[in-house]
Amino acid sequence: MSSDQTADPDIVVLREGTEGLSMSSYADALRERLPDRTVALARTPAEERDLVPKARAVTGITLDADLIERADRLELFACTFAGTDHVPTDALRKHGVTVTNAGGIHAPGIAEQSIANMLVFARNLHEGFRRKANGEWRHFQSHEFTDSTVTVVGLGSIGQAVVQRLDGFEVETIGIRYTPEKGGPTDEVLGFDDGDVHKAFARSDYVVLACPLNDLTRGMVGEAELATLPPNAVVVNAARGGLVDTDALVSALQTEAIRGAALDVTDPEPLPSDHVLWDMENCLITPHTGGHTPKHWDRLADIVAGNVAALDAGEELENAVVTPE
DSSP: OOGGGTSOOSEEEOSOOBTTBOHHHHHHHHHHHOTTSOEEEOOSHHHHHHHGGGOSEEEESOOOHHHHHHOTTOOEEEESSSOOTTSOHHHHHHTTOEEEOOTTTTHHHHHHHHHHHHHHHHTTHHHHHHHHHTTOOOOOOOOOOTTOEEEEEOOSHHHHHHHHHHTTSOOEEEEEOSOGGGOOSSSEEEOSSHHHHHHHHTTOSEEEEOSOOSTTTTTOBSHHHHHHSOTTOEEEEOSOGGGBOHHHHHHHHHTTSSSEEEESSOSSSSOOTTOGGGGOTTEEEOSSOTTOOTTHHHHHHHHHHHHHHHHHHTOOOTTEEEOOO
16 A cells, blocks of 8 residues: 555545546546645555545445445545446435535537437438448438427536537527526427427427436337427437337337437447347447546546535535435
């Protein structure tokens, strides 16, 4: 164990990484931002058991419940994922620990990929890719993205990033959010009730799903919603696979009830190699790569470092999803 890990650390970085990124790089990014603090990287289970009970803040994918009970100094657990369903949040809350997430750090990449997928369909580039692969110099028809109507479901950090990047494309935008009375950056804002969803979908050329998966949104794009979409509509799922009824989507694509779909997430996920969606020319699939970015640790370290300073000042923490009892 290095010398900077023998004393009580201010921050402990857990050993399990994410998205193929080194946790050592994450620890270095935190040290750059917090030169006056002790940042310890726990490289083994034994080091985690030794260091976590001494730490004021811990960051990683999740934290074992037994370590929480021993962590008398712990004030902050900074999850390196946007979702915290896998984190023992009840135990952390009862122990007086604030839980934050990585919400927002993936927004630029997911937004760029969502717009790229819409442009692929608008210009029919996937047909061009197929013809190139076959060595065919053979013309095909394209569409225009200009004057399209794009509905963005969810106006959190990802939805806002999508809408920001749509500015300049000369499209109409509809936003769907839990609190439509708050307004938003889109030309029109509607709610999540069935009437509003169908009202938006009936006018949509593109639907971008950018909302969390919960009891309200699970399966929200099902047979009825796909039937409401115009035949030229494209569904872009940039959020969670469970938002879409996969069987209903397959049927809509097979019968050309909609023009296409671009899926960065699926249900089930990973998508089985023998699934019918793989063979559909009107379905683009990427293996949950929309949020991948070389700036992952830099953006997360900015949030976590700011929150450590906020602890000292008694200020509200950014991206807090659980607060102590």
